Amino acid sequence: MKPIAAVGESYQYPPVNWAALLSPLMRLNFGEEIQQLCLEIMVTQAQSSQNAAALLGLWVMPPLIHGLSVNIKKYLLVSTPLWVKHVSDEQIRGFVENVMVPVCRAASPPTLRTSALQGLGQAMKLPSPTHHLWSLLSEATGNIFDLLPNKIRRNDLELYVSVAKCLSEMTDDEANRVAQITESSLEKAAFVRLYLVSQGRFPLMGLMEILSAAIQHREKDTLAWMVLHSLYQARIASHANTGEAGLGNQQDQKDLPSLLTCNCFLH
Incomplete structure (x- = not known):
């Protein structure tokens, strides 16, 4: 065999x-x-x-x-x-x-959660998906986002990054509908949106809603830290949404999760 x-x-x-x-x-x-x-x-x-x-x-x-x-x-x-x-719509849904x-629930083995998001992210990159398939994958991304705790733990950081990468395959409106800024989901929604800003996937204007919510949030320091590092990464990212090619020394170009992992806001 x-x-x-x-x-x-x-x-x-x-x-x-x-x-x-x-x-x-x-x-x-x-x-x-x-x-x-x-x-x-x-x-x-x-x-x-x-x-x-x-x-x-x-x-x-x-x-x-x-x-x-x-x-x-x-x-x-x-x-x-x-x-x-290559399988039926009903089988995909099942x-x-x-x-x-x-x-992707918290009680599941970490390797399964990582594998699920890896497979989902790659499936969302497939060319010319049917409307039904795309709807299922987008719905799955939203449901998985809802399952993730609002408080981001250091050990789970890559899960949030993986969800952000899935969102990056959607239109801006679709991604914003999934990662809505609400009182109960502010930290995780801010993180995935800021990750997309830091990669140049979302325009810098996307910061405005996050900043408005952060002003009224009790954990302003956490959100301010994320915003600052997102802006730092956006400064060196090369993308139409961030202007010209990156600035600064190549050795300093750490991504947002790497920068955040070094700091104490993670639980």
Whole structure:
């Protein structure tokens, strides 16, 4: 199985009835390794084999998905951009609603949360997604943002950065709807918006709403610190929204999360 799966990563096999070959191996108790190898074959061959895609579609939604191990779920999450265009809309929704979003809850293993956001971010970069697929991915981003605590902990910083990168694939209006500035979500919404400002993805005018909210917020120092570092990074970023190419010494060009990690506002 290993050689077949390994070759399949870079090669589309001739027509094969993958469902007839792999379905018994998936359902019988041959162990986690065999199940993962079978799924790797389905994922890599789904673009050229309808029966591989059909079988994969059954395993990425309930009830079968719930019987898979954490490592296999992690693989399916990371490989989402490889297969998400080749299964049905219903199967995509089943995977997003039952795996991708739920694993981003605080109680889930950190590796699953990271894998979910990695797969989601890459899937949002796919060219020419269908309207239904894009709506599901955008909705997933919003739901995951809602699940993240408003208070940003140092160990979870990369999760917020990953959500910001997903938002960067949306239009400004879509991203602003997800990361709304409210009393209950001010810190995390400010962070993801400021990250996008620091990368040049959002215009500097996007700071105005954050500053207006910060003036009335009890933790002004936290937000002021984020704004200052966002402006610093925007000063050296090269983008139409930040003007000409970056200023300053290349050695000083740390990104916003790196700068914030060095300081005490993180919990």
